[in-house]
Amino acid sequence: MKKVIHRADTRGYANHGWLKSHHTFSFANFYDPNRIHFGALRVLNDDAVKGGMGFGAHPHDNMEIVSIVLDGALEHRDNTGKQEVIRKNDVQIMSAGTGVVHSEFNASKTDDVNFLQIWIIPAERNVTPRYDQKTFDPAARENALQVVVSPDKTADALWLHQDTWFTLGKFDAGKTVEITPKATGIGSYLFLLSGEVKVDGEVLQTRDAIGLSEYDKANIEVIKPAEFLLIDVPMLN
Template identity: 70%
Template sequence: MKKVIHRAADRGFANHGWLKSYHTFSFANYYNPDMIHFGALRVLNDDSVKGGMGFGSHPHDNMEIVSIVLDGALAHKDNTGRDKVINKNEVQIMSAGTGIVHSEFNASKTDDVNFLQIWVFPKHRNVAPRYDQQAFDPADRHNKFQEVVSPGEESSKLWLNQDAWFSLGNFDEGQQFAIKPKQAGQGSYLFLISGEATIGEDKLSARDGIGIADYDTLTIDVTKPAEFLLIDVPMIQ
């Protein structure tokens, strides 16, 4: 088994006043040669944006982007005419493909919005740009994982242009669960949104992440009520 642990306190951090952003992997002005990506998982940013503020229009191409709102609401506009709000318990995917220009703003004038933005390298380059979003009932992830993103357009859930799966889970203290690779050559990245858990001798706290590859099954013990994001990706170099 290959394992890497990213501690919350070791993440990159940028404070722009209106934006506080923590970077699990190298991003923008934060560069750590040991934290470039985990397989196809390229970016995991933990962003908080003040009321009335946001990111102006900016381009993306050839990247699969997933936005998960943890608190508040995020407004999204783009050059295709899309104008949507992503609320808590909603997930948005964006296949940037050949290129798209969009903006993201706090939908509230007063309250902060906190969201995770995750980038995944695409399986195929220069595809047609595509957006989608969906609401998920948190009751369906109590003491189990709720799959919210999967590969291939035949999926009934949100889908990406990559062999990647995203799952959310809320577990009570004392619960134990196991994870295993989705398919051969896959690795799993477990991000602890809140709470505490142990994996063998490793203790994880809020906003810690652990990446595991070349494994069969891994058991996690929840030591304080915990919320997890599990990302399964190909272990590309």
């Protein structure tokens, strides 16, 4: 087994007043040559945006982008005329492909919004841009693993142009969850949203993360009630 530990307090941090952003991987002014990516997982930003503020229109291309709102609501607009609001328990995916221009603003004028924006390196470049969004029942991840992104286009989940799975879980203290690789060459990256768990002897606390590759199985031991996001991706060079 190979593993990498990313503690919450080692992440990059930017405070722009209206935006507070933590970067798990190198992004913007945060650069660490040892934290460029974990396999196809390129960006994991933990953003908090003040009411009435947001990101103006900006371009993306050749990246698979996942937005998960943890608290509040985020308004999305793009150059195709699409307009959506992403709320807690919603997941939105965007295949930037040949190029998109979009904006993201806090849908509230007063309350903060906290969301994760995650970039996945695509298996195929220059695809036709596409968006999708789905609301997932939080009850389905109570002491269970809820798959919200899957390569299986027939599954009750969203899909990306990559062999990647996103799984949410919310577990009571004392529970143990066994995880295994989804396929050969796939690694698993666990980002702890809240609580405390132990993975392969490593104790993780809120916003800590662990990446596992070249493993057969691992146990997530829940020490304190915990919520986490598990991202399975090909281990690219």
